[in-house]
Amino acid sequence: MRMNYQNTIVGLLYLFTVFSWGSAWVAIDVQLDYVSTQLSLFLRFIIAAVIMVFCYQLLKPDERKLTGLDHLFVIALGATNFSLNYLLVYEGIQYLGGSLSSVIFTTLVIWNILNARIFYKVKITMSVIFGCILGIGGVAIALQSPLPSSITIPTLIKGSLLVICAAYIVSIGNMIALRNSKKGISVLTANTYGMCWGALIITATIFLESEQDLVIPYNFSFTTSTLYLSLVCTVLGFFSYYLLIDKIAPSLFSYIIALFPVVSVGLDTVVFNKDLSEQIIWGIVIIFTGLFILLPRSISSNRRKTG
Numbered sequence: 001m002r003m004n005y006q007n008t009i010v011g012l013l014y015l016f017t018v019f020s021w022g023s024a025w026v027a028i029d030v031q032l033d034y035v036s037t038q039l040s041l042f043l044r045f046i047i048a049a050v051i052m053v054f055c056y057q058l059l060k061p062d063e064r065k066l067t068g069l070d071h072l073f074v075i076a077l078g079a080t081n082f083s084l085n086y087l088l089v090y091e092g093i094q095y096l097g098g099s100l101s102s103v104i105f106t107t108l109v110i111w112n113i114l115n116a117r118i119f120y121k122v123k124i125t126m127s128v129i130f131g132c133i134l135g136i137g138g139v140a141i142a143l144q145s146p147l148p149s150s151i152t153i154p155t156l157i158k159g160s161l162l163v164i165c166a167a168y169i170v171s172i173g174n175m176i177a178l179r180n181s182k183k184g185i186s187v188l189t190a191n192t193y194g195m196c197w198g199a200l201i202i203t204a205t206i207f208l209e210s211e212q213d214l215v216i217p218y219n220f221s222f223t224t225s226t227l228y229l230s231l232v233c234t235v236l237g238f239f240s241y242y243l244l245i246d247k248i249a250p251s252l253f254s255y256i257i258a259l260f261p262v263v264s265v266g267l268d269t270v271v272f273n274k275d276l277s278e279q280i281i282w283g284i285v286i287i288f289t290g291l292f293i294l295l296p297r298s299i300s301s302n303r304r305k306t307g
Contacts, residue, residue, distance in 0.1 A: 013240045017256050020237035022263020025098035026271055027233065028090065030225040034217045037090040038206045040226075043216070045082060045199040047230035052192040055235075061186045066193075070185060073176055074193040080173030081238075082198025087205065088166035095159025102264035103142045103280065104163045106287055108257045110135055111171035119175045127293050134290030142283025177242055187242040195234070261287075 031040045066074070093101045110132045116122040180190045206214070241256065261284060 010244070013244055014256070017237060017240045017244065018259045019263055020233050020240070021256070022102070022260035023267055024229060024233040024237070025093070025102045025260075025264040026267045027225040027229050028093055029098040029268070030221055031229065032090065032094060034219075034222045035215075037087060037094070038202060038209065039214060039216070041083075041086050041090060041202045042199070042206055043226050044229045044234060045086075045195060045202055047226070048234040049192075049195040049199045051231065051235050052188075052195050056188055056192040059188060061188050063186050063189065064184060066185065066189070070180070070183065071193075073180055074185070074190055075197050077173055077176045077180065077190060078194040078197030079201060080169050080176060082195050083201035085166045085169040085173065086198075087202070088162045088169070092159045092162035092166065095155045096163070097268075099261070099265040099268040100142065100280070101159070101163050102261040103283060103287070104139050104160055105167050106135065106257050106261060107139060107164050108167040108171055111168045112174060112257075115171050115175050120178070131290040131293040134293065135287050138283045138286030138288075138290060140283075141286060142280050178245055181242070181245055187239055191235075191238055191242065195238075 028040075031044075035043075089101065089105070092104075096104070113122075113124065113132065117124050177190065181187075244256075265280065265284070
């Protein structure tokens with residue numbers, strides 16, 4: 001009974017993470033209609049950091065004191081998962097839109113596999129290589145989707161490179177988060193410090209741009225999208241995401257990245273009344289095919305471990 005209860009909790013965390021991050025791409029599209037990338041991120045992470053500090057002070061996790069090295073890794077987490085990656089993603093979304101950017105962001109799965117090999121000596125098999133080839137092919141096909149006439153080939157390439165670079169930075173952040181978890185640093189502590197450092201880094205980028213417009217719009221769409229991104233997608237989304245690191249197999253964990261484009265594209269179609277192009281549909285199908293080749297052994301081993 002206890003094992004079934006734990007599996008249910010893990011399943012709910014998994015579904016929540018997929019939905020919160022999948023829906024984030026649509027909310028970002030809404031937010032960027034009103035403000036710049038930096039101001040959008042500044043508001044999102046300042047609100048998230050305040051919430052996290054409040055929760056940290058309220059709960060006060062009982063754990064060992066962080067060492068100087070721990071603090072460096074927490075700062076690195078803030079840079080890779082709570083600031084620099086988002087600056088790149090938001091810029092990429094302005095070229096590509098949220099749904100297509102979310103599909104390209106699935107290259108994170110490939111970076112996770114490669115970095116897990118580099119940092120944690122995880123073996124790369126032929127099925128992993130074949131799955132990665134299919135994943136890259138799926139992204140390439142999705143990029144063939146008809147785009148607005150205002151988007152040229154150079155801007156398409158630039159947007160894609162920004163999102164792919166962001167995915168690699170996030171992968172480094174995932175390796176850091178795994179290190180922090182192995183060292184006994186709680187998710188609440190790592191995320192609180194990380195979000196505060198991320199907010200500081202984003203704030204610094206605002207002051208570095210002398211022409212930055214700091215006017216905050218006060219309307220329903222912008223306010224609700226900002227609060228949704230801060231609370232649901234950042235505070236709760238990252239909390240559930242990092243809780244899953246120690247609860248499921250690493251490759252099954254990667255399914256989160258594979259599934260949220262489906263949520264993003266689906267919501268984008270409903271919210272903005274967009275048509276799904278054949279290229280995006282086939283791109284997603286091929287990406288999923290590659291992921292199903294990558295992950296079956298880890299799924300079965302995870303079932304044996306939890307069942």
